[in-house]
Amino acid sequence: MALDPEVLFFDEPSAGLDPVSARRLDDLILELRESLGTTMVIEPMSWLAYFAHCSNSPVFLDVSKRTMTATGNPTSFWPKTTDPNLRLLF
Numbered sequence: 001m002a003l004d005p006e007v008l009f010f011d012e013p014s015a016g017l018d019p020v021s022a023r024r025l026d027d028l029i030l031e032l033r034e035s036l037g038t039t040m041v042i043e044p045m046s047w048l049a050y051f052a053h054c055s056n057s058p059v060f061l062d063v064s065k066r067t068m069t070a071t072g073n074p075t076s077f078w079p080k081t082t083d084p085n086l087r088l089l090f
Helices: 019-036 084-089
Strands: 006-013 039-043 061-062 065-073
Touching: 019 039, 065 084
Parallel strands: 006 039
Antiparallel strands: 061 065
16 A cells, blocks of 8 residues: 555445455455554445454444444344344344
């Protein structure tokens, strides 16, 4: 990367790609993270695809409330959550 950023943001990077190409792109993003030591912030098309790739706990934000709704794997918080958006998401 030319400017050696500390953080890279991706907004639905695999949108419109077939499953094989989407997986290749996921692998490329992971390689960049490892080789550059850069933090990656990803807004995925499907959250489920990214849980296997997270090096830290994913964070779920409620933009309308401007709050953090949950962190971690959904299997840990989903049974206990009363947040209707999280209940629909998973």
